[in-house]
Amino acid sequence: LAKTTQPISMDSYEGQEVNITCSHNNIATNDYITWYQQFPSQGPRFIIQGYKTKVTNEVASLFIPADRKSSTLSLPRVSLSDTAVYYCLVAGPNYGQNFVFGPGTRLSVLP
Amino acid sequence: DADVTQTPRNRITKTGKRIMLECSQTKGHDRMYWYRQDPGLGLRLIYYSFDVKDINKGEISDGYSVSRQAQAKFSLSLESAIPNQTALYFCATSDPGDGATNEKLFFGSGTQLSVL
Numbered sequence: 001l002a003k004t005t006q007p008i009s010m011d012s013y014e015g016q017e018v019n020i021t022c023s024h025n026n027i028a029t030n031d032y033i034t035w036y037q038q039f040p041s042q043g044p045r046f047i048i049q050g051y052k053t054k055v056t057n058e059v060a061s062l063f064i065p066a067d068r069k070s071s072t073l074s075l076p077r078v079s080l081s082d083t084a085v086y087y088c089l090v091a092g093p094n095y096g097q098n099f100v101f102g103p104g105t106r107l108s109v110l111p
Numbered sequence: 112d113a114d115v116t117q118t119p120r121n122r123i124t125k126t127g128k129r130i131m132l133e134c135s136q137t138k139g140h141d142r143m144y145w146y147r148q149d150p151g152l153g154l155r156l157i158y159y160s161f162d163v164k165d166i167n168k169g170e171i172s173d174g175y176s177v178s179r180q181a182q183a184k185f186s187l188s189l190e191s192a193i194p195n196q197t198a199l200y201f202c203a204t205s206d207p208g209d210g211a212t213n214e215k216l217f218f219g220s221g222t223q224l225s226v227l
Contacts, residue, residue: 032212032213034213034214034215036216041199041220041221041223042218042220042221043115043201043203043218043219043220043221044154044201044216044218045218046215046216046217049212049213049215051213087153091213091214092213093207093208093213093214095214097144097156097159097167097169099156099214099216100153101146101153101154101155102153103151103152103153104153
């Protein structure tokens with residue numbers, strides 16, 4: 001299983017772009033990178049998933065360098081409602097049971 | 112209506128009591144999971160099921176059991192609850208992906224269980 005490392009916490013201000021980096025040095029060839037967001041007392045919610053290069057959706061962008069040993073979740077112009085815990089997960093196809101939710105990154109957006 | 116529904120939302124029970132947490136889903140997914148979350152920590156996998164006849168232990172299955180009554184229903188039981196099982200419990204289903212994408216998890220709103 002690919003072990004991931006991400007910052008425990010980050011602070012930002014409203015309107016800023018936030019980048020959260022996840023390290024996964026032993027990522028396997030068929031592993032995907034998936035990010036989830038969790039608000040207090042709610043279940044995690046899927047944000048974005050990628051395999052290589054850049055993926056963008058209506059919520060975020062995911063940047064993955066060529067060596068795939070890290071990835072960066074980018075949240076454009078955050079608001080107070082983006083305050084949450086963000087989890088980076090790495091696993092191969094059909095290996096949902098191997099998703100490891102570590103402590104994640106606690107993002108606090110300040111006014 | 113929520114795609115993954117957990118009942119009850121909150122439960123307080125006493126040590127030694129048997130308790131069941133229920134999960135139902137309308138997403139039509141075969142795969143279902145039970146996780147536990149303790150304050151300030153990530154989620155830990157208790158049990159998972161890839162179809163009605165398939166049940167597998169996760170990282171922390173001791174003290175828990177599950178039942179997959181149908182594709183849409185997956186229940187978690189604590190046979191004899193103890194205080195260190197006080198936690199937030201989440202049920203999830205997953206879409207395995209289509210080859211171009213990987214598995215994605217869909218979570219319920221959770222059950223806060225307190226064992227006194």
